[in-house]
Amino acid sequence: AMEDVSAKFVSQKISRARWRPPPAASLQAPDVFATGSWDNEDNRISLWSAGDLGNVGLNGEYHGEPHLLCDIQHNGDVMDMQFLDQERIVVASSTGTVTIFRHHQNNQTLSANHRWEKAHHHVDQDTSCGGAACTGVVCNNPEIVTVGEDGRINLFRADQKDAVRTIDNADSSTLHAVTFLRTIEILTVNSIGQLKIWDLRQQRNEPSQIFSLAGDRVPLHCVDRHPNQQHIVATGGQDGMLSIWDIRQGTMPVSLLNAHEAEMWEVHFHPSNPDHLFTCSEDGSLWHWDASTNVSEKPSFLHQGGRSTTYLSHSTINQSVVSAWLSNDPTKDRMEITNLIPNQTLSVNSLDVLGSCLVYGTDAEAIYVNRQLFA
């Protein structure tokens, strides 16, 4: 519900917001998130506590606005960010550097743990015109994969100084985002509208598969994979279009959904509730796509809202049910789409969702936290 959103103006434009993952096998709601800023002379990585946990309201919900735990200066715009584990966070910079920051919980400070300078750069340093930003980073502890404006793909290991593998000129255009498909395969999207699968085991520097949209080569900005059904992939484009792909079949998307009026910056399947998808855009909106009404065979107890549904394991249930995302029968599709922002102004650059908590950051220098997403 909208009343559960707490906002805070933070005097910096937020380019990324990420929940810190809870300790393994823990069911507690996330309470700490990280943000990265951009377009500042002094950019910062900040860690926040999401609302005052001591301040419990009538129904047990938490009140209070986020408050800053610690922050640290960051060189260049924060282009992308992901938690490697509970203490470490990997940050991609517009200078082409990739940094691992460590959060010291005992004295609430952040420090730079490891840095790969010039992980992304243009080849000929003499004639090169400006640096190449690192645009995307994804982790699967201890492996880290980064992509950038130089069309390069890097594979790092958290404990190793040099890159494990580098694919130079993997793409002739800018790579905008990367995500893991399986532990040895990654997905990338680029600025000429192509979705590519790379097999990291193979030594050849070619993608194993290339997918593209049928019409104009509209650049793709974000990509995410369905948490349980790994053949379902969602991408967001520069024209605000959401595309759902089934990578087992064909080279074109299964469905194209006209969504935002400007660039879609991030797309996320809900990690434990994957019939829900979230997208945010330059047009200032954040959409919640609810495909759960599509699936007819779903047992009735899953239709109830509230906290009880978020902790059920979905893996056994989904196997017998065709995913809502792939069914493209227009008469049966009753996807509920809600814009979660009532008074939109500037771009929503980033969002993250975990459990029933949503965090997002905007160019209006504000961060918003909603901890009652499915209430």
Added chain:
Amino acid sequence: VADTVGAAPGSSRVFVVRRDQDIYIQTLRKLFNESHGIFMGLQRSEEELAGKSRKAQLVQVSKNYRSVIRACMEDMHQAAVSTRDPALQGQYSTQVSILSAMELIWNLCEILFVEAAAAGPLLLRLLDWVRLHVCDVDSMVREVLSSESPSKHKLFWNVVDVFVLQGRMDEARHLLSKEATANPTSMNMYKILDDLMKKMPMPSLGNTQTLTELELKWQHWHEECQRFLQDGTFASNPHMESICKILLGDEDAMLEKKELMTTWYHFLVTRLLYSHPTVKPMELRFYAQSSMDMFLGGESSPEPLDMILMAAFEFEMHQVIKECSIVLSNWWFVAHLTDLLDHCKLLQSHNLYFGSNMREFLLLEYASGLFSHHSLWQLGVDYFDHCPEYGRVYLELHIERIPLNTEQKALKVLRICEQRQMHEQVRSVCKIMAMKALRNNRLGSALSWSIRAKDAAFATLISDRFLKDYCERGCFSDLDLIDNLGPSMLLSDRLTFLGKYREFHRLYGEKRFPEAARLLLTLMTAHIAPCSFWMTLLTDALPLLEQKEIIFSAEQTYELMRCLEDLTAGNVDKQKFQEDDVETTKVEMLRLALARNLARVIVKEGTLEGS
């Protein structure tokens, strides 16, 4: 560098701070962002609402602005308290004073202009205003109230006086009752005074009484107070006597308590409360001027803040804005206040020669200031949007000067331009980014930018680059791009050629020779290929001509020969062509191959099948 920072915070001075870097103060950024949200909300708000609901809406907007100022003040105060650097502390404290003054002025403008409070409620609003903003006495009040026996405190009567001067009757009576219990001899006096204070008629917010009723009641009450004073009821207690005099509106008695009022506008409101509670808005100016004269008494001259408030009491809106513009170092305040007043339709009735454009002028100045900031420029865009006359031009000029550090920033700038159909700027940004990409050898990125701008010329440039690479290296780079051009291939002829040429190579590689041959010929005859490339194409035809199997038909061979002749004929004047051995050899080889093919194909085509 800040000007004199002498007086204590909260006093009625506005510090003239000369500073370029106002907008770089971290805490003020919240002010800019939050007020941007309110501004946008106001621009988009329903104009169809008329009368009371519209006014209520505008008052709410005004309150929102003020709460943002107060929040900023709070943050700034926290920053001042927590910093250890004395220079920074001074800076923050100054900012707190400035923000406090801004809120004071805005609040008064809200009462007088936006809400346009009428006689009756006007006084109540002014009382609230004074109570909120004159807080020098707060610590004294707290001290006395929290002491064990307040009536014995040396500042006890000061606090009672403060309450009376601010019209806080209930609180004054409560304190007085403590004095009465401690001092039974004055019980009689106390009861009378208490009664008078209880019965004092006050304007009400609802419609429970008319002004005339209030005036009548007040007159009676005033006369009653007068009687008690003249009877000498309070003669034995100077404190209570002075309170009674104040209740009767005695200005000298009030002026004796100058330090408790601290400002002339407090004095003004107290005077009005006790001598003319039904004051009309238009009458304020007379009282204001005389109050200031009496209060300052020739000892000190009015400060800028005093002049601004005076202008407000005189309902000289333009004067208020002008004075504020001069005194404040940042356009934020005047731009937003003027915009609000304009929405209240208050500025249009004033026929100043630049009257209707004053709002726009101030907004343009403010937004231009935002554009000089490395990050706040995005807010400036929206402000320019709402300046109907010059906003677009200003935006066009400013947006071209934003440094495009990353592709993502360029994309945001592009989106702004596209949404406003600023085609020139779109082309400009895309060209800059495409050029950068080209210099870094990122041909795919460069192409992506040209597609966005629909820039055919640049697409041609990129294709030429590819073709040049091919000629030099004998193979294509970036096949993932060329093979997947899709409809964007049609953006420029050269790009189409590139795509088709690559297709030719693919067909050849797949050994689909007849199709490859047809494509090759089309490339030349349909003039898709640039003339400079014809030689290369003809040379590519050689292996096809030399195949065992006949690929080119007679028609096609004639076409090829014609192309060759066109090519060589055009170069007859060029010495270089003839002197170049390699070129001459190529031409000869081609002529030979074409002739041979022609011979074979004529025979083949002339032969009847099966004979």
